[in-house]
Amino acid sequence: MTTLAAFLPDRVQTAPPTFDDLYPEAAWDLPVNPALPAPRHPAPPEELTNTGGYRQHYGPYILREVPVPGHAERLAAIDKAFPHALYDLMLLVARDDVLRTHVGDTPDAVLAALLSAAHAFTGFTAHPSTIRRFGLEGARLGIGWNYDPTIDRDNGQWWDKRLHLHLNCWTADACTATQPVPLAAIDDITTRRSLIDPAAHLAHQAMTDALHHIPLPDGCTPLAPDLTRDAALGLPIGLKIHIPGRNFLTTPACRTLLRTLHATADTTHHALHHAFTGHGPRPALWQRPTLLPPAVVRENLATLPWLSPDTLTGLMRLRTILKDVTPAQLRLLAERRWAANRLLTLGGLSYNTAVFTPHPADTAHSNDDWFLVMQFKLVSYIGSSPAVGGAVASVIDRANGPAMTPADQARRTSFQLAFLDHLTAP
Numbered sequence: 001m002t003t004l005a006a007f008l009p010d011r012v013q014t015a016p017p018t019f020d021d022l023y024p025e026a027a028w029d030l031p032v033n034p035a036l037p038a039p040r041h042p043a044p045p046e047e048l049t050n051t052g053g054y055r056q057h058y059g060p061y062i063l064r065e066v067p068v069p070g071h072a073e074r075l076a077a078i079d080k081a082f083p084h085a086l087y088d089l090m091l092l093v094a095r096d097d098v099l100r101t102h103v104g105d106t107p108d109a110v111l112a113a114l115l116s117a118a119h120a121f122t123g124f125t126a127h128p129s130t131i132r133r134f135g136l137e138g139a140r141l142g143i144g145w146n147y148d149p150t151i152d153r154d155n156g157q158w159w160d161k162r163l164h165l166h167l168n169c170w171t172a173d174a175c176t177a178t179q180p181v182p183l184a185a186i187d188d189i190t191t192r193r194s195l196i197d198p199a200a201h202l203a204h205q206a207m208t209d210a211l212h213h214i215p216l217p218d219g220c221t222p223l224a225p226d227l228t229r230d231a232a233l234g235l236p237i238g239l240k241i242h243i244p245g246r247n248f249l250t251t252p253a254c255r256t257l258l259r260t261l262h263a264t265a266d267t268t269h270h271a272l273h274h275a276f277t278g279h280g281p282r283p284a285l286w287q288r289p290t291l292l293p294p295a296v297v298r299e300n301l302a303t304l305p306w307l308s309p310d311t312l313t314g315l316m317r318l319r320t321i322l323k324d325v326t327p328a329q330l331r332l333l334a335e336r337r338w339a340a341n342r343l344l345t346l347g348g349l350s351y352n353t354a355v356f357t358p359h360p361a362d363t364a365h366s367n368d369d370w371f372l373v374m375q376f377k378l379v380s381y382i383g384s385s386p387a388v389g390g391a392v393a394s395v396i397d398r399a400n401g402p403a404m405t406p407a408d409q410a411r412r413t414s415f416q417l418a419f420l421d422h423l424t425a426p
Contacts, residue, residue, distance in 0.1 A: 017321045019198035026227040031180035032195045033391035037401040039086045050160040053096045064420050073110045077420055082398050085168045087415045091117055092164040100163045102147045103258045111255050117423055118143045119249040121167045124422045125361040134415055138172030139361040144354035146383035150347035152286045153340040156383025175389035190342050194380045195393045200237050203376035205311040207239045210268040217253035219244035234358050236387035238375035245368040269349040275300035281348050286330045294319050341381045350377040352384045
C-alpha cells in the first residue's frame with residue numbers, strides 16, 4: 001500500500017482526503033505527550049543499522065550474555081546507546097547465523113527466557129530495596145518489542161531486526177516533566193502520526209474482527225475499541241488484551257497468546273494487502289505495488305467473512321486516501337528520508353507489543369491489572385508510543401533530553417547490573 005499526498009507544492013489541490021481523515025472524532029481529544037524527555041549520553045556513537053554480528057555492532061555496550069540451555073541463542077543485555085529512560089535495558093535474542101525476528105520464529109525456550117526476564121523486571125522494580133535505592137516511588141514501567149520488516153525508510157525496528165525487549169522504568173519526575181496536550185494541538189504531521197498512527201484505530205477494529213472466532217487462553221479478554229475509555233483510564237492506543245496478572249508472563253499460555261496474536265496479525269495484514277493490491281505484503285527495496293480500483297477492493301474485502309461492516313467502511317475510506325507512487329517519486333523519496341517518513345507507507349506488517357499496567361511500579365507487583373497491547377503502524381516511524389504521565393501516547397525525545405552526568409551514568413549502571421544479578425541469581 002502506498003501514498004503520496006500533495007507531493008508537488010506548486011500544484012493547487014482541492015482538499016483531497018488525507019490520513020487525518022482516518023482518525024475517529026474522539027481521537028483528536030486524546031491526551032498525548034509529544035516530547036517525553038529521555039536522558040542521553042553526552043557523546044553518543046553514530047547511529048548505524050546492524051547488518052553484521054551483534055558483538056561487533058554493540059561491542060562495549062553488551063553488559064552480559066545469558067545462555068539459553070540447549071539453544072544457540074543467548075540473551076544479550078545491552079546498555080542502549082540512545083536510552084528511553086535513565087533506568088532501562090535492552091535484551092536481544094543474540095544469534096548471528098539465524099535471525100529471530102518475531103515471537104513466531106523464536107524457539108519456545110528462548111521466548112520463555114525473554115518473558116521470564118520481563119517478569120523479573122516487574123518484580124525487581126517493585127521490590128522495596130530497589131525502590132529505596134533508585135528512588136522509584138511512583139515510577140512507571142514500559143516493557144515492549146517491535147516487529148517491522150521495512151528496510152527502505154525509518155520504522156519501529158530500524159536498527160536491528162533481531163527480536164529484542166526494551167525494559168524501561170520511568171521515574172515519577174520523568175513522567176511529569178512535560179504535560180500532555182490534546183492530539184489536535186500537535187501541528188507537526190510527523191509527530192502527530194508517530195504519537196497515534198492514523199491507521200491505529202482501524203487496525204484495532206480489524207484485529208478485533210479477526211480474533212472474534214479465535215480462542216484465546218483462559219483469563220485473556222480483549223477490550224473492544226473505545227477511545228473515550230482509553231482517555232479516561234489512561235490506557236495506551238491499540239489492541240488491548242487483559243491478562244490474568246503479571247505472573248501470566250511465565251506461562252506457556254502467554255507464549256501461545258503471543259504467537260496467536262502475531263499469526264493473526266500476519267494473516268490479516270496479508271489478506272487486506274492482497275485485497276488492496278493483488279500482491280503479497282513484502283515489497284522490494286523502494287518499491288510499492290499498484291493499488292487496485294476501489295470497486296475491485298470493495299469486492300475483495302466483501303469476500304472476507306470475518307470483516308465487520310464498520311471495518312469495511314473504514315478500509316474503503318483508507319483506499320480513497322492511498323495513492324500510487326511512481327518510480328520517479330520513489331527515487332525522490334529515497335533521497336529525502338524526512339519525506340519518506342511522512343508520505344510513504346511502511347513495507348509490511350508493523351507493530352509494537354507491550355506489557356502494560358496503568359499502576360505505578362511500586363504497586364504493580366501485587367496488582368492484577370495487566371494488559372498485552374499491540375500498536376499497529378501504517379506510516380509512523382517509531383515503534384512504541386507508551387502511555388505514561390497521563391498521556392495515552394508519547395514520543396520519547398532522545399535528542400533534546402538532559403545529558404547524563406557521571407553520577408547519572410553511575411546510577412544507571414548500578415541499576416542495570418543489579419537487575420542482571422537479580423535475573424541470573426540461582
